[in-house]
Amino acid sequence: MTALGAVRPLIDALCARPGSCEGCEARRTGVCASLAPDILAEVSDAGERVVFAPREAIFRQGERASQIYILHNGTARLTKLLPDGRQASVGFRFGGDAVGLSPEAEHHLGAEALTELVACRINQDDLSNLFQRHPALQSRLMQLCTRELATTQEQLVALARFSAEERVAAFLLSLAEARDRRGHPGPVYDLAATRADIGELLGLTLETVSRTLSKFRRRGWTRPAGSHAVELLDRKALAHSAFGHAPPCP
Amino acid sequence: MTALGAVRPLIDALCARPGSCEGCEARRTGVCASLAPDILAEVSDAGERVVFAPREAIFRQGERASQIYILHNGTARLTKLLPDGRQASVGFRFGGDAVGLSPEAEHHLGAEALTELVACRINQDDLSNLFQRHPALQSRLMQLCTRELATTQEQLVALARFSAEERVAAFLLSLAEARDRRGHPGPVYDLAATRADIGELLGLTLETVSRTLSKFRRRGWTRPAGSHAVELLDRKALAHSAFGHAPPCP
DNA sequence: CGGCACTTTGATCGTGGTCAATAAGTGTGG
DNA sequence: CCACACTTATTGACCACGATCAAAGTGCCG
Numbered sequence: 395m396t397a398l399g400a401v402r403p404l405i406d407a408l409c410a411r412p413g414s415c416e417g418c419e420a421r422r423t424g425v426c427a428s429l430a431p432d433i434l435a436e437v438s439d440a441g442e443r444v445v446f447a448p449r450e451a452i453f454r455q456g457e458r459a460s461q462i463y464i465l466h467n468g469t470a471r472l473t474k475l476l477p478d479g480r481q482a483s484v485g486f487r488f489g490g491d492a493v494g495l496s497p498e499a500e501h502h503l504g505a506e507a508l509t510e511l512v513a514c515r516i517n518q519d520d521l522s523n524l525f526q527r528h529p530a531l532q533s534r535l536m537q538l539c540t541r542e543l544a545t546t547q548e549q550l551v552a553l554a555r556f557s558a559e560e561r562v563a564a565f566l567l568s569l570a571e572a573r574d575r576r577g578h579p580g581p582v583y584d585l586a587a588t589r590a591d592i593g594e595l596l597g598l599t600l601e602t603v604s605r606t607l608s609k610f611r612r613r614g615w616t617r618p619a620g621s622h623a624v625e626l627l628d629r630k631a632l633a634h635s636a637f638g639h640a641p642p643c644p
Numbered sequence: 645m646t647a648l649g650a651v652r653p654l655i656d657a658l659c660a661r662p663g664s665c666e667g668c669e670a671r672r673t674g675v676c677a678s679l680a681p682d683i684l685a686e687v688s689d690a691g692e693r694v695v696f697a698p699r700e701a702i703f704r705q706g707e708r709a710s711q712i713y714i715l716h717n718g719t720a721r722l723t724k725l726l727p728d729g730r731q732a733s734v735g736f737r738f739g740g741d742a743v744g745l746s747p748e749a750e751h752h753l754g755a756e757a758l759t760e761l762v763a764c765r766i767n768q769d770d771l772s773n774l775f776q777r778h779p780a781l782q783s784r785l786m787q788l789c790t791r792e793l794a795t796t797q798e799q800l801v802a803l804a805r806f807s808a809e810e811r812v813a814a815f816l817l818s819l820a821e822a823r824d825r826r827g828h829p830g831p832v833y834d835l836a837a838t839r840a841d842i843g844e845l846l847g848l849t850l851e852t853v854s855r856t857l858s859k860f861r862r863r864g865w866t867r868p869a870g871s872h873a874v875e876l877l878d879r880k881a882l883a884h885s886a887f888g889h890a891p892p893c894p
Numbered sequence: 895c896g897g898c899a900c901t902t903t904g905a906t907c908g909t910g911g912t913c914a915a916t917a918a919g920t921g922t923g924g
Numbered sequence: 925c926c927a928c929a930c931t932t933a934t935t936g937a938c939c940a941c942g943a944t945c946a947a948a949g950t951g952c953c954g
Binding site: 897898899901902903904905907910911912914919920921922923 | 936
Binding site: 472474476477478480481482483484495496497498502503525526529532533535536537539540541542543544546547548549550551553554555594595597637638 | 746
């Protein structure tokens, strides 16, 4: 991990103002969307810009949770390691998302970069101080927290009730939606994850993920685009099998 | 649902002060734990006490999310209904928990009482006003939100990686822990849920839940106590199969 | 007592996990 | 540039866990 110094990174990472922060993925969905510029400036001074290499740990499960990270550009995943060695992923996170908020003193899960990742690190204590001076910031963070809770609950339902096919379809679409939201148009989506990564997210084995993706390809719903990317050719069909519309084929 | 009038219900529902609110389940884990009495008083005036019968809906998926509920006594469950009729439960909630917080204008899931349920209803708008006057209240609610997120993530891992046996064991223990936390001692736990309810929570069918509970009983880990309650005889054994310690038996 | 909802247990089936072999990439050093 | 090692992906064969279908059994309330 490389610290590049605190060059108003939160503004770069978070701002939602038109005109500023051109290349920033978090422009429209960032933590500080809808915050006043003066607050942003103050917030950004408290943070520090950091860069992670692919597969590098952002923080580990069990470590002291004294800092949170605002993702700027790139993809990360949150993982939980079980005592017996089994591992599950709790979700992927992208530019604009905040990771590392913990109700306990220690991280109950780990975070890892999937791609090259630029983020902004800020101390919990500094954040608490900022909350006191700027309640709007806390409201915004709380909004993000309830939103994250809602999407996690959606995921829960998917794991409880969806077939392998439905889960993979839902995954592809959620990936697409997250990419669109960040302002990257076009039908091609970089997975930035191995079959094993996807399997850990969806509660499937890598073989099942591979088989299911092959099935979609054979049906003409997707097309491989380079090594780690897919093009979604038929979102309608994917959506139909993804969101609980399809009684698993009678 | 019966409105009983606003007799400082939030204090009853939430307070963590010794001496007050004797019979209240939420005494130790409530929303307002660690809040000053004067704030509590003001908060409580904004709320309204409501009572639900077993199986009565607290709110429905898709309804306008203009109020939140602080549970006082009893058990509720949050459920998600899929377009094709499948249903899944996202979690059970008890005295001291808050339900109904939504990032959107509409509830993305429904809530239903499992037992007789006493709660305190408060408008989102009133809550926002209170946040402005008492940032400590917002901090407390945010803390609850991150905690809820963490437990939901634990559940996610359980669904992704645990066998049926592990899930049921984890469910029994989480029920026990929730009950202990609310200050009800003793080894007997009222499920307050049918096999079907439990199955919807754990992503299993009611038959599998029943079979697994029978298995535990035969092993001497549990003992039925009345019709809808169990006594946990061997928590060690349950915990061992619950928390990812047991490679599913080689 | 009858009716009804819930539970238990059994028999069978199918999805997805497991084990295994091959293929396709990717990076390193001669 | 190719040989080699190594990781990741694909596909196949088989098997087990849990779903499904079915039928008693149990408890509760009118």
